[in-house]
Amino acid sequence: VNVAFAGDAENFARIPRQDELKLTPGAAYVHFTSNNTIFGTEWKKEPEVGAVPLVCDASSDIYSRPIDVTKHALIYAGAQKNLGPSGVTVVIVRDDLIGKAPATIPTMLDFKIHAENKSLYNTPPCFGIYILRLVMKWLVAQGGLDAIGTINVRKAAKVYAEIDRTGFYRGHAAKDSRSNMNITFRLPNEELEKAFAKEATAAGLDGLKGHRSVGGLRASVYNAFPEDGIDALVAFMKDFERKHG
Amino acid sequence: VNVAFAGDAENFARIPRQDELKLTPGAAYVHFTSNNTIFGTEWKKEPEVGAVPLVCDASSDIYSRPIDVTKHALIYAGAQKNLGPSGVTVVIVRDDLIGKAPATIPTMLDFKIHAENKSLYNTPPCFGIYILRLVMKWLVAQGGLDAIGTINVRKAAKVYAEIDRTGFYRGHAAKDSRSNMNITFRLPNEELEKAFAKEATAAGLDGLKGHRSVGGLRASVYNAFPEDGIDALVAFMKDFERKHG
Numbered sequence: 001v002n003v004a005f006a007g008d009a010e011n012f013a014r015i016p017r018q019d020e021l022k023l024t025p026g027a028a029y030v031h032f033t034s035n036n037t038i039f040g041t042e043w044k045k046e047p048e049v050g051a052v053p054l055v056c057d058a059s060s061d062i063y064s065r066p067i068d069v070t071k072h073a074l075i076y077a078g079a080q081k082n083l084g085p086s087g088v089t090v091v092i093v094r095d096d097l098i099g100k101a102p103a104t105i106p107t108m109l110d111f112k113i114h115a116e117n118k119s120l121y122n123t124p125p126c127f128g129i130y131i132l133r134l135v136m137k138w139l140v141a142q143g144g145l146d147a148i149g150t151i152n153v154r155k156a157a158k159v160y161a162e163i164d165r166t167g168f169y170r171g172h173a174a175k176d177s178r179s180n181m182n183i184t185f186r187l188p189n190e191e192l193e194k195a196f197a198k199e200a201t202a203a204g205l206d207g208l209k210g211h212r213s214v215g216g217l218r219a220s221v222y223n224a225f226p227e228d229g230i231d232a233l234v235a236f237m238k239d240f241e242r243k244h245g
Numbered sequence: 246v247n248v249a250f251a252g253d254a255e256n257f258a259r260i261p262r263q264d265e266l267k268l269t270p271g272a273a274y275v276h277f278t279s280n281n282t283i284f285g286t287e288w289k290k291e292p293e294v295g296a297v298p299l300v301c302d303a304s305s306d307i308y309s310r311p312i313d314v315t316k317h318a319l320i321y322a323g324a325q326k327n328l329g330p331s332g333v334t335v336v337i338v339r340d341d342l343i344g345k346a347p348a349t350i351p352t353m354l355d356f357k358i359h360a361e362n363k364s365l366y367n368t369p370p371c372f373g374i375y376i377l378r379l380v381m382k383w384l385v386a387q388g389g390l391d392a393i394g395t396i397n398v399r400k401a402a403k404v405y406a407e408i409d410r411t412g413f414y415r416g417h418a419a420k421d422s423r424s425n426m427n428i429t430f431r432l433p434n435e436e437l438e439k440a441f442a443k444e445a446t447a448a449g450l451d452g453l454k455g456h457r458s459v460g461g462l463r464a465s466v467y468n469a470f471p472e473d474g475i476d477a478l479v480a481f482m483k484d485f486e487r488k489h490g
Contacts (some may be wrong), residue, residue, distance in 0.1 A: 078368060080368050085370070085371065085372045086368045086369065086370050086371050086372075087332045087333070087369070087370025087371075087372065087373055088332070102349070104347070104349035104350075105349075105351070106350070106351070106354055108354075109351055109353075109354070123323065123325055123331045124331065124332075125330070125331050125332025125370065125373070126330065126331050126332075127330045127331075127332065127372065127373070128332055128370070128372070128373075
């Protein structure tokens with residue numbers, strides 16, 4: 001494995017620039033994760049990898065915006081962020097990559113089996129798939145990917161604007177790498193962060209504690225999160241800064 | 246692979262006797278499927294395999310009756326018959342068999358990963374697991390495995406008694422191999438079988454057409470199938486024989 005870019009020295013605060021990627025010509029594939037739920041960064045555009053197959057884990061921002069499917073050789077995404085309940089994974093794979101699994105790969109993980117059987121080789125997780133259908137209908141009713149993309153940008157921008165308004169809140173991600181799904185930010189100290197999470201929960205704004213591996217605060221604002229909730233969060237942030245800033 | 250018993254010559258109509266099993270001393274494991282949903286046969290007791298690890302696919306009769314877990318090295322079962330919705334698989338594995346997967350087995354299929362992470366390595370299929378909990382509570386309220394086992398024997402016996410009452414219906418499975426979950430039977434000819442399935446569906450008794458690979462008729466009477474439905478089926482069978490027998 002060649003790590004084309006390592007973000008650990010900067011605590012994964014940004015997406016690499018194209019000219020920073022150390023790609024291997026002729027590699028079997030390049031893998032990237034389009035949105036980092038823990039650190040709150042998001043690729044605004046796929047990396048350019050030439051003829052090498054591009055593989056994307058799109059679990060946490062699939063269907064949050066239009067993407068160019070043709071630039072990808074393989075997209076996979078767990079359903080539990082924007083699509084439906086956990087227990088379903090969506091896979092979009094280019095035909096020429098099917099049938100290349102080594103013989104040691106168990107049947108259920110061989111895309112060829114699923115492609116040949118139209119995703120009905122096994123008894124599928126029917127309930128989850130049914131919910132996905134309802135979510136897709138809802139998404140179409142919102143106006144589709146362009147419309148939801150606009151909504152998501154607007155929702156996230158409101159919170160980022162509040163983060164940037166004074167020096168009290170500090171965004172974790174670099175500005176050009178900010179995720180529209182997971183907004184990560186810090187407060188001047190950990191006591192204030194704890195107080196923020198606690199008071200927010202009491203005010204009905206739950207789940208704002210950052211991932212245990214990072215600390216700080218995180219607002220996850222997937223497709224299903226209503227804009228009213230965003231406005232309530234921004235109002236709470238203003239109020240909290242007034243009291244503690 | 247050594248096939249310890251091949252039932253194909255008899256159209257899989259019976260479970261082998263212990264003395265028919267051609268076991269390999271020192272084998273890595275012996276695999277059996279406790280209930281055959283398609284042909285309607287069921288092991289009444291686990292095969293005796295000595296010190297060789299016994300592996301059971303219990304998908305279609307788990308929790309339909311008590312079984313001796315200590316006789317098994319590994320039990321696995323898809324949830325969709327007696328446990329809950331499709332998309333969850335229950336695995337009961339003996340400690341000493343964990344950690345023996347070859348390095349080529351993908352993470353998600355390595356029992357060691359799941360055991361070490363208390364089945365929470367990945368985001369689990371929460372909804373399905375929640376429904377399993379409700380089904381388990383229902384099962385306890387029925388009186389547990391002994392009670393449901395008694396109910397299942399009684400339910401199946403009513404249909405088998407009707408099959409045996411005259412020569413009009415013919416059970417597919419040998420009497421000592423009959424499944425209490427899937428009751429397979431034939432009629433004198435295929436036209437009558439089609440008529441039976443059609444008239445039964447019209448009478449509100451749906452899903453009686455046998456599996457496409459066998460033909461005939463099949464009544465699947467898993468835990469959730471009510472005894473009233475059994476009585477309705479038996480009444481329909483009597484009526485159908487009066488009209489067509």
